[in-house]
Amino acid sequence: MAQLRVPVTRRERQREATYDEIVAVAAALLDEGADLSLRAVAARMGMTAPALYRYVANYQQLVDLVAFELDREATAEWAEAAERFAEDDPAARLVVACVRFRQWAVSKPRRFALVFANPIAEEDTERRELLTVSTSGHYFTDLLWEVWDRYRFPFPTLDELDPVIREACLDPLIPAKAERIAHEDRGLMWIYMRSWSALYGVVTLESTGHCDPRVIESGQLFRATLLDWIGPLGLEAERQRLTGILDEELARR
Amino acid sequence: MAQLRVPVTRRERQREATYDEIVAVAAALLDEGADLSLRAVAARMGMTAPALYRYVANYQQLVDLVAFELDREATAEWAEAAERFAEDDPAARLVVACVRFRQWAVSKPRRFALVFANPIAEEDTERRELLTVSTSGHYFTDLLWEVWDRYRFPFPTLDELDPVIREACLDPLIPAKAERIAHEDRGLMWIYMRSWSALYGVVTLESTGHCDPRVIESGQLFRATLLDWIGPLGLEAERQRLTGILDEELARR
DNA sequence: CGAGGAAAGTTTACACCGTTTACCGTTAAT
DNA sequence: ATTAACGGTAAACGGTGTAAACTTTCCTCG
Numbered sequence: 001m002a003q004l005r006v007p008v009t010r011r012e013r014q015r016e017a018t019y020d021e022i023v024a025v026a027a028a029l030l031d032e033g034a035d036l037s038l039r040a041v042a043a044r045m046g047m048t049a050p051a052l053y054r055y056v057a058n059y060q061q062l063v064d065l066v067a068f069e070l071d072r073e074a075t076a077e078w079a080e081a082a083e084r085f086a087e088d089d090p091a092a093r094l095v096v097a098c099v100r101f102r103q104w105a106v107s108k109p110r111r112f113a114l115v116f117a118n119p120i121a122e123e124d125t126e127r128r129e130l131l132t133v134s135t136s137g138h139y140f141t142d143l144l145w146e147v148w149d150r151y152r153f154p155f156p157t158l159d160e161l162d163p164v165i166r167e168a169c170l171d172p173l174i175p176a177k178a179e180r181i182a183h184e185d186r187g188l189m190w191i192y193m194r195s196w197s198a199l200y201g202v203v204t205l206e207s208t209g210h211c212d213p214r215v216i217e218s219g220q221l222f223r224a225t226l227l228d229w230i231g232p233l234g235l236e237a238e239r240q241r242l243t244g245i246l247d248e249e250l251a252r253r
Numbered sequence: 254m255a256q257l258r259v260p261v262t263r264r265e266r267q268r269e270a271t272y273d274e275i276v277a278v279a280a281a282l283l284d285e286g287a288d289l290s291l292r293a294v295a296a297r298m299g300m301t302a303p304a305l306y307r308y309v310a311n312y313q314q315l316v317d318l319v320a321f322e323l324d325r326e327a328t329a330e331w332a333e334a335a336e337r338f339a340e341d342d343p344a345a346r347l348v349v350a351c352v353r354f355r356q357w358a359v360s361k362p363r364r365f366a367l368v369f370a371n372p373i374a375e376e377d378t379e380r381r382e383l384l385t386v387s388t389s390g391h392y393f394t395d396l397l398w399e400v401w402d403r404y405r406f407p408f409p410t411l412d413e414l415d416p417v418i419r420e421a422c423l424d425p426l427i428p429a430k431a432e433r434i435a436h437e438d439r440g441l442m443w444i445y446m447r448s449w450s451a452l453y454g455v456v457t458l459e460s461t462g463h464c465d466p467r468v469i470e471s472g473q474l475f476r477a478t479l480l481d482w483i484g485p486l487g488l489e490a491e492r493q494r495l496t497g498i499l500d501e502e503l504a505r506r
Numbered sequence: 507c508g509a510g511g512a513a514a515g516t517t518t519a520c521a522c523c524g525t526t527t528a529c530c531g532t533t534a535a536t
Numbered sequence: 537a538t539t540a541a542c543g544g545t546a547a548a549c550g551g552t553g554t555a556a557a558c559t560t561t562c563c564t565c566g
Binding site: 003014018047048050051054068079 | 513514516517532
Binding site for chain 1: 344363384406447454455462463471474
């Protein structure tokens with residue numbers, strides 16, 4: 001029994017704390033506009049750079065670590081904000097979460113770039129696996145499933161899908177909490193991919209600044225993109241209410 | 254008269270050639286998977302690094318120069334491919350150009366990242382201006398206008414638009430060949446922004462690899478996104494033909 | 507308790523990077 | 537022919553990631 005318990009020796013607690021400090025310091029550097037460097041992180045922690053190699057194998061792993069934690073942190077924020085609507089109101093929660101995601105991306109573009117605009121080479125299976133456990137991805141798939149569970153919007157059956165897509169729906173390599181989705185309902189994953197692609201698109205465009213700043217400021221492009229999904233997600237009857245929530249959340253700034 | 258002619262002295266020709274070589278060498282480095290560094294470019298040109306400062310003020314300018322030229326080069330490729338359809342068939346040309354853009358982004362992700370995934374800070378007016386003259390942006394706006402000129406799909410009137418968006422349509426800060434669009438038709442720019450956002454979204458998602466590799470390989474996500482725009486662009490009557498062109502172009506690999 | 511060993515640091519070193527400064531031929535213009 | 541601009545060099549500075557060798561600290565086990 002004893003060895004089954006996670007052994008929290010003094011050393012391990014210290015090590016855990018060091019990891020936390022790494023992430024905190026990195027986030028601070030990022031917010032200050034400095035760029036994330038191994039040496040800078042080490043220096044600010046009162047260590048020499050090579051010491052950090054006791055914690056990460058190389059620079060890329062440092063970045064991945066920070067990205068993963070920032071993703072978790074951000075997702076927790078959106079989730080908390082979404083909880084101002086009841087559990088049985090997933091549509092409202094989804095709207096809030098999307099807006100908060102967007103506000104986060106626009107107000108903290110460097111964090112966003114680290115987490116979401118970080119190129120992943122096809123061959124890099126390690127980093128790809130890391131992507132699979134992305135917290136935000138799981139959160140959004142889960143939310144989408146709940147919306148479906150409540151509103152039962154249509155989605156393609158597995159045999160309507162392109163064989164490759166079918167496989168990708170059944171055994172997703174992307175961040176997704178698919179276990180919860182019944183095998184025969186896995187066509188839902190296609191809706192997830194499509195809607196995520198749309199959301200990712202506007203948000204990346206806005207966050208990276210490849211867009212008229214006035215348009216970003218107004219939020220209209222994002223708003224229109226979200227509204228496009230009201231119909232496909234079976235929320236037509238709720239359009240007015242959800243639009244209200246959307247606008248309110250956007251105005252919150 | 255004489256001083257109106259662009260003076261092509263020997264020196265200026267040489268200088269021009271050097272600029273071309275910088276871009277060529279940088280592109281080669283990029284394609285080899287090395288990262289773009291001022292020193293590496295200089296070394297491969299047989300120069301020392303400081304010599305490059307006679308041509309660009311700093312590293313960022315080197316990147317911008319290369320990005321701009323690669324954008325031009327790529328746009329020329331898509332445009333040439335699109336010309337296999339007649340000038341009076343802008344819809345087919347648009348489909349071809351979009352697919353070629355996507356194939357370029359997926360097969361040369363590093364070039365894509367340089368040109369389109371390069372963050373631009375809000376304050377950086379210089380780089381923002383550079384963005385405004387982006388060749389690809391002009392090409393796509395132009396093509397969209399031609400589609401509208403032929404099919405007359407509906408678009409919001411200026412007074413239907415949010416005031417901020419209206420202003421952005423009238424005096425665009427984004428790459429766009431807007432002069433050609435009559436003042437009262439500037440609502441078209443809204444359609445441009447929205448469709449560009451959608452296109453940019455999938456393509457970035459696929460190019461950066463934040464997506465199941467099998468889905469990228471199949472091209473289905475991109476295909477579906479493009480097909481969504483057949484209706485809004487007034488091309489419903491052409492759906493079958495355009496879908497054929499789309500699939501053919503995607504299969505071309 | 508004390509010996510042994512792993513863990514966590516440091517120092518030193520190397521090869522890169524962007525950038526500045528001072529200097530020097532070559533080339534073009536007056 | 538003189539002068540000035542141009543296009544290059546060498547040296548140097550401070551920054552980066554990373555490797556190897558060495559030291560100190562702490563935990564564990566006989």
